[in-house]
Amino acid sequence: MQVLHLMGIEVRATISTAASEPSERGFFVYDDEEATYDAWSQPGQPRGFLSSQHVARLLRWVAHQPDAWKRAWQVEWSRGIGFLTLPPLIGGGAVVYFLLPFEPSILPLAAALLFVGVLAWLLRRRHVWHLACLAMLALLVGGALAKLETERKSTPILGSPIATEVTGRVALVELQESGRTRLTLDVLSTARPKLRYAPERVRVTARQVPDKLLPGEVVRGVVRLMPPSGPVRPGSYDFAFQSYFDGLGAIGFFLRNPVRAEGAPAASSSQSLAQRVERLRMTIADKIRAVIPGASGEIAAALIAGVRAGIPEAVNEDLRITGLAHVLSISGLHMALAAATIMGSMRVLFALFPGFSARYPVKKVSALVALAGTGFYLLLAGDQVAANRSFLMVAVMLTAILFDRAALSMRNLAIAALIILLITPHEVMGPSFQMSFAATAALIAGYAGWKQWRLNGKRHAPPTNRSPLSRLTRYVAVLVAGSVATSVLAGGATSIFGAYHFQRISPLTLVANLATTPIIGILIMPPAVMAVALMPFGLEAWPLMVMGLGLDLMLGIAHWLANRSPMDAVGIVPASTVILFTMALVLGCFTTTRMRLLALPFLVAGVLTFAMRQVPDLYISEDARLIGMPTADGQIAVNRTRPNAFTTQDWQRAASAMTLVKPVDDVPADNDPSGNFLCKDDVCTIKHPLGGSIVSLPEDGDVKAYCGNAAVIVIDDATANSSVCRGKRSKVLTKRDLAQNGSATITFDKKSGEAIIQHALRRPYRPWHDHRRFSREARGMAPYKRKPRDPIAKLPSRKQSTVDKRAAEAVSTSGSAPPSVLAP
Incomplete structure (x- = not known):
């Protein structure tokens, strides 16, 4: 190894022992993975001098780079890069399908699959073209899988809000922090009115439910049902998309408390199995709450039984701010700790029986028991992407132990991803799938690279004659370094996906994870596994008490750090x-x-x-009632005194705005320095520095009075004419436009000041948005209003004749009927 000072930069190069005699690969020295260039300098030449020999050798090195890249590709191919890239390609094909502006037919997809498959076979001898065809084939497979799942689901979604009487079988009971109960019902029938296109499953909340209501029972009640909404802004979370693939056709609430119903048909075998699992989860959650009260008990129920509805929102917010929200989902950390606890306990137990341990492979038996235990844990966790991915990873790892193969590898992660994509390809669009797989891939790659670095560096083992204090210090240092590396790798890999979906990052996530990882690994997860194992014997109290202590410590750390965390909003991520x-x-x-x-x-x-991202200048909700405008001082002004909290919070994070500014009614808009909406008689106006004024009009607003003067006019009326200001500068958005095309953002051109509108949805609708065609607003109809009831017309015929006679008598005697008789 020699050193060359080239223009003040120290360059190290590996010198061939026979530089004058090129090897069969040229003037290069190869190692196991890639080429390193030959000598730059000759002995005896002055440093810092760039001779012709240097230039010649540099040119030969550059000319030989294609061969080095080819060699690197051959190494990657031999290590299975082709199989590892299958999940990203198939997932990418599914993403392309879900983002298409139209719904493709299955026949063109099948024809494209057949054509590309035949082309790949014909070009099998041309390596580059063969690989390109295989990559295209994987993309098409992903699109075809997504199309098949969409057709398989075909969830009927309610088209318009309505009140009806629903009789349904309880599939899920969730106790919320507010004291209400959320029920997921499989709809059996509807009445008054009877829905012709009733949803198959709905999710509704009730103030009070029948005592000891369990999954599998049938309830009846009058509910107000509403279709799931679309994104609150273009590119944000789509409730309708997720509801379609979850099988939910409507959401709502009970107008009166539900009651038990009799005479319902028997449940199917699959429904009965799901009901037994839900009852088991509820029983376990109740036992946990009996030992661990408050928020810690709710989090313990979430970690063990997957029941998360009762966690206070303030606790959720603390965990989100500090980057500890992953603790609430049963993910790889929990599944791995559960498997390690079960497997370690079994090996300790087998060690007590030396004869059995000497005769049988106790490691494989322990792995088999751990596989069964994690399978039961998955059953309790419910249908969550992180839990499914974690179980598949752990299952592949434990199965590899059974067959004497390497347990943890990138190939195992690829197998888990492929299984999930084959079954539920729509999960590739969600943050759980993206963040869980990104974090796991980064951890595997990071620790594999560190291991390779240690091998290449020929690091020696530490001396064995260390003192106990030195060994303890080294152990703690390695543990802390490992925790830091894990947090940095996982946090760095998932930050972009978290920023895209939630428009926020966690500045103190490294500190929070370093402080809580030992607590989770020692005081939370091992006691949780022990509590589940001892629960059939009624001995779960003491491990749950230890788990509660660990959760209290974790929540205390999260709350302390959340109060000291800086602003976490990052704005819209393209x-x-x-x-x-x-x-x-x-x-x-x-x-x-x-x-x-x-x-x-x-x-x-x-x-x-x-x-270079472009941040919108205006946000408009899909119901045409709420408008938000970011201001220059980091605030966002809205036109309603009581705006929807979820919508405004999303807009604030997207605009990186800390404060919400409510409208006023006593400050002239021309002299308003704070950027508030000025509202008078339900007409709200605000001025934008680039685009002039923005006006929000009620149902009976005079649109023509603002044509030409306002840049944007939003009308809360589905019957209004959106072309009333045609030919003028004003852009008009009616309730019908927003009902058809979803929420909107507006960006003003900096030169011309013209308003550029972008909607969240496009037509023709995809299957998860097709229900929007049937709403009254999308059809340009006014809201439904019940006709006033006529008490005379509603009376039975005999009573009706009596009333008519009394009215006639009153008219004949006084010349006019009493208002109490004739008034509707």
């Missing part, structure tokens, strides 16, 4: 940024040679697209 960062993550995690350098251009491009 989809192009997420795509580029994902490609960089895939290349950086799945490759092991110089191919990792290919991730750098995507990383740089992702940073540039984020820096």
Whole structure:
């Protein structure tokens, strides 16, 4: 190894022992993975001098780079890069399908699959073209799987809000923090009115439910049902999409408390099994709450039984701010700790029987018991992506132990991803799938790289004659370093997805995870596993008490850090940024040679697209009632005194606005320095520095009075004419426009001041938005109003004749009928 000072930069190069005699690969020295260039300098030449020999050798090095990249690709291919890239390609095909502006037919997809498959077979001898065809084939497979899942679901979704009497079988009972109970019902029948296109499953809340209501029972009650809403702004979370694939056709609330119903048909075998599981989860959650009160008990119920509805919102917010929200979902950490606890306990138990341990492979038996235990844990956790992914990873790892194979590898992660994509490809659009797989891939790649670095560096084992204090210090240092590396790797890999879906990051996530990881690994998860194991014997109290102590410590740390955390909103993250960062993550995690350098251009491009993002100047809700405008001082002004909290919080995070400014009614808009909406007689106005004024009109507002003067006019009326200001500068959005196309954002052109409108939805509708066609607002109809009831017309015929006779007598004697008789 020699050193060359080239223009003040120290460059190290590996010098071939026979530089004058090139090897069969050229003037390069190869190792196991990639090529390193030959000598830059000759002995005896002065440092800092760039001779012709240096230039010649540099040119030969550059000319030989294609061969080095080819060598690196061969190494990657031999290590299984083709199989590892299958999940990203199939998932990418599913993403393309879900983002298409139209619904593709299954026949063109099948034809494209057949054509690309035949083309890949014909080009099998041309490596590059063959790989390109295989990649395209994987993308098409992902799209076809997503299409098949969409057709398989075909969830009927309610088209318009309505009140009806519902008789349904209870599928899920959730106790909420507010004291209400949320029921998921499989609809059996509807009445008064009877719905012709009734949803199959609804989720409704009630103030009070029958005592000891259990899944499987049938209830009846009058409910107000509403279809799931669309995104609150373009690119945000789509409730209708998730409801479609969850099988939920409507949400709502009971107008009167439900009662038990009799004479319902028997449940199917699959429903009966699901009901037994739900009853078991409820029983376990009740036993946990009996020992651990308050928020800690609710989190313990979430960790063990997957019941999360009762967690206070303030606790949820503390965990989100500090980056500890992953603790609430049964993810890889919990599943791995459960498997390790079960397997370790079994091996300790077998160690008490030396004869059995000497005869049988106790490690494999312990792995088999751990596999069964984690399967039961998954059953309790419910249908969650993180739990499914974690179980599949742990199951593959434990199965590998049974067959004497490597337990933890990137291949296991790819198998778990493939299984989930084959069964539920729509999960690729959600934050749980993206963040859980990104974190796991980064951890596997990071620790594999560290292990390779140690092997290449020929690190020696530490001396064995260390003192006990030195050993303890080293152990603590390694533990802390491992926790820091885990937090940095997982947090860095998931931050972009969290920022895209939630428009927020956790500045103190590293500190929070370092402080709570030992608590979770020692005081929370092992006692949780022991409590479940001892629960059939009624001995779960003491491990639950230890678990409650650990949860109290964790929540105390989270609350303390949340109060000291700086602003966590990052604003809107463009989809192009997420795509580029994902490609960089895939290349950086799945490759092991110089191919990792290919991730750098995507990383740089992702940073540039984020820096060049365009933030909207105006947000409009899909019901045409709420408007939000970010102001120059980091606030967001709204036109309603009691706005929807979920919508405004999403807008605040998207606009990186800390404060919400309510409208006023006593300050002239022309002299308003604070940027408030000025509202008078339900007409609200505000001025924007670039686009003039924005006006919100009620149902009977005079639109023509504002044409030409206002830049944007939003009318809370589905019957209004959106072309009333045609030919003028004003852009008009009616309730019908927003009902058809979803919520909107408006960006003003900095030069012309013209308003550019972007809606959340596009037509023709995809299957999860097709129900929007049937709403009254989308059809341009006014809200439904009940006709006033006529007490005379509603009376029975005999009583009606008596009333008519009394009215006639009153008219004949006084010349006019009493108002009490004739008034409707």
